[in-house]
Amino acid sequence: MPHLLELNASNNELTTYFLFKPPKNLKEVDFSYNQIPKMQDLSAYQSLTKLLLDFNNIEEIRGLEKCHSLTHLSLSHNRLIAIAGLENLPIKILNLSFNQIEKISGLDSLKTLQKLDLSSNEITSLEGLEEHDLLETINLEDNQIAELRELDYIEDLPLLRVLNLLKNPIQEQTGYWLFVIFKLLQLTELDLKKISVEEKVAAVNKYDPPPEVVAAEDHMAQVMYSVLQPHRIFDSTLPSLDTPYPMLVLVGPLACGKRELTHKICRQFNNFFRYGPCHTTRAAYFGEDNRLDYYFVSQEAFDKMVNTGKFIATYKYSGYYYGLGRDTVESIAREGLATCVHLEIEGVRSLKNTYFKPRYILLVPTNKEVYEGHLRRKGLFSRSEIEEAVSRVDMYIKISQDFPGYFDAVINTDELDEAFTELSFLVKAYLGLEPPAPSDSVQDLNSRAGAGSRIRLLEEQRLSPGRVITGTTWSSSVNEFLDSSAKNYPGGISDRFAAQLSSVEEASLQRRHSAARRALSEKAPGAYVQLFQRDLAVTPAPSSSRQQLLEPTINISLLSDGRNITQDQSFPLTNPESRKSKLKKAIKGCRESGPASGRFVTSAGASAAGVSVRTPVPRACITKEAKAEHQDPRRAENGVDRGKEAEFPSDNLQRRHSKSKAESSLVPPLINRPGSHSRPVLPPIPSGRMTTNP
Structure with missing residues (x-):
């Protein structure tokens, strides 16, 4: 039969095969369910595309070196103890289930492999499956895979869609289902079950949530824990129902100068601002003092404060936790002062979810080489910390550019003295202590900034608070900074928004600005006094x-x-x-x-x-x-x-x-709280009640 294409000799008692002159065009052969003890040389069958040898007694794979057309090989239910003899074959479907294989090896050259079945073996590791970019299906049911870290070997397979890990010790690991989905987001089926979109979202939110999700979860946690505590009126909510409690937040990467500038601002404007140290679980760097720069606490103490609702916002950076304490802000508010703090971007995201409406000023170095040298000279940070800090510079600038108005102003900190001058002028304008000088033009920063991190100014000679501020070149952006309701959109967009404000809204904004300025400059009675001492x-x-x-x-x-x-x-x-x-x-x-x-x-x-x-x-x-x-x-x-x-x-x-x-x-004002002069009145005695003298 010289033209034979398919041969099915399964379910017999054959102990050998191909003891006849082979047809030249034979493509598919099935010798399963026989008693074949070993494989023979199939060099003459170069057109063979499918070979089935299931349910035999084969102990070694051999004789396939010249089968350059073989794409489907099945050797399940045999006595194989290793994978070998498959080098440089164009196999797409490989079935080696129900054998005694302990390691996945010998598959490195199978670059066209698409479906792999290694179920019911003794495999303990997934090493050997990496770099198979065409692999779509992996069946590893009933093996000895126990650790979640084994998933790292197949994490980067771009086309992997189906994975079966049933009857493996790995299923007993905590959070197994969502973790596997998170590590292999490309999967559509896991353990013979379809993966839903909701499960993928839940997996990402649990193991690598977006920054906005982290901030929202942090805010919900702080609200929940604070609600469980005895309720009280916070001093930071008392000044006015129309004007939020004033806060100034300096944001920037590691050691960019925000700590020094925060202390300088609080010293210069000590009648208006007080520095609010955050709590942190990291150890103090050289030169940092407890209660002056941070409250350095243990992880146990930090967790206890979280559970008792002591924080307004918390965040995690570089493996350590930070938190802005409620008592810290309230103690400053009781003095009639505004709070000034410095945070990383993670803390800003959490704080933006609260009812506080601070002013956010981004402090960012534009010359990354100078910034990296500055971090190295400090000698306080490891190489990984320095690399992370430098990489976050572009992240801060990208946030400022992609989300106009996210920061109320951006200041270049390549020179701290110039940065302090600009920040001081900005704070004066914010407090109404010094009217901003009109500027006819705005100096371009492209000549000063590095080639890799240039920040452009707004068109029409308007400086956006989402851009860098240099020198004393100020424009109408100061008014935008002073307006708590202004969204700092570029150019014409901001003008269209401003044109939509009604007269009532304009009056409300002006009233809020004037009241806040009078209170901070001590030209008016304290807002707390006004609440209880009314004429x-x-x-x-x-x-x-x-x-x-x-x-x-x-x-x-x-x-x-x-x-x-x-x-x-x-x-x-x-x-x-x-x-x-x-x-x-x-x-x-x-x-x-x-x-x-x-x-x-x-x-x-x-x-x-x-x-x-x-x-x-x-x-x-x-x-x-x-x-x-x-x-x-x-x-x-x-x-x-x-x-x-x-x-x-x-x-x-x-x-x-x-x-x-x-x-x-x-008329003399009431100096005590309402009802403080009232006396308790006994309830009336019912008529007809008998009373006796003592």
Whole structure:
């Protein structure tokens, strides 16, 4: 049969094969399920493309050296102990399952291999599978692979889509499923199960999350742990509902000068800023002091602070953890000062998720060679740390260029003295201490920056806060920096956004800027004081809820005989007749003078109707006798009905209230918190209750 193409001699009791003159064009041969003990020389079968020798007694692969057309070879269920004799063959499908193979070797020259089945062997390592770029399917079920690190050998296979590791000890490793998916993101099927997109996203977010995901998870963790703590009002939230707590954040790569510039700014503007040291788990470098540069704590102490909600934001850099402490910011806020800190970009991402709205200034060296030499001369960092720091310079610049407005300003730190001058001028403009000088032109930095890291300025002679600031060449970008709501988009985009602001928004921005500047320059009372020390003359009408909060109220209780008694918070009960006459005289005299003190009594008519009407009683006009009586509470007599003491018509309320506004300068402010003058009132005694004398 000279034209025979396929031969199937399976399921017999053959002990040898090809003991006849071979047809020249024979392509596919099946000798499976026989008793063949060894392979023969197949040099004469150069057209052979498929050879099946499954379920035999073969112990060694040989005789295939000249089969240059062989693409499919199957030797499952034999007695093979090693892979050999397959050099330089164009095999695409190789099945060596159910043998006694311990190592994956002898496959280096099989560059066209696409499907490999090594299931049910004794393989312990995946070494030998690397560099098979065409490999699509690997079946390693029922082997002895135990370590997740073995996946490194097949991590870079670009076309790998199907992997089977069932019945291997590796499946017992913690996080096995997501880790394998993360290491081999190109997979579509693992352990005979399809991989979903959601599982791939979960794997990436767990083992190598994007920076934004890391920051979001950090923020959620801090919020969760802080909510579990006893609630309290933070000082950093008190200054104003319209203006966020002022913070200045200097951002930059390792040892770029941000620590030195932070301390200099805090020393120069010590009436406005205070430095807030972060907590860190790394050891102190030479020249760093605890509590001055950082709070150096152990990993256990840091974890405890995280679990107790002590941090606003945390991040990890170079294997160490850093955290901006809540108590650090609050202690500075209690002093009425703004917080100044320095962070890496990871900390900025976390802080941007909080309700704080700091000013972010990027400090970046543009000459990487000078920067690298500076790091080497310090002698504090390893080679890997220096290489990482230098590589992050381009990352910082790319963020500034790709995300306009991410940083409010960028300053070149090749020369720290010039950088401090620029930073100082910027802070002055921010605080409103010195108006920015108009600039007719902006100097180009391309001549100063290195060839590999040039930063261009904005067109139309406008300096974007996302670009480098040099010298004193300032433009309208200062106004953009001062505007907390401005998005620093290039040129015309920013103008279109600015044109959309309504008059109300413009007024709100101006009000916020002026209030913040007055507070920081100590030209106005502290924002904390303004919350609790309000002038009663400018408060709303007595019926408003805010006045009820800020002004002391009248306590009405019920005596044992069922009569109502109205007790003023300032004046204890006295003899009814003398008390009534003295109060009438005092109020009659004060009608002419007018200033209200914020003390109120309740009219009888209003009490009878069940409505609480509070009438201002001028404290400045209280007679000496009433004051003496107020100082001697022993003269008070219990059981007196004072419901008819004050009978003022309701129209006098508005007249006196408006009059008190006109003469508000005579009104003493409340210096304590609302309700601090109130006294506890016992609940009424039920009628008919039996009482006995002691």
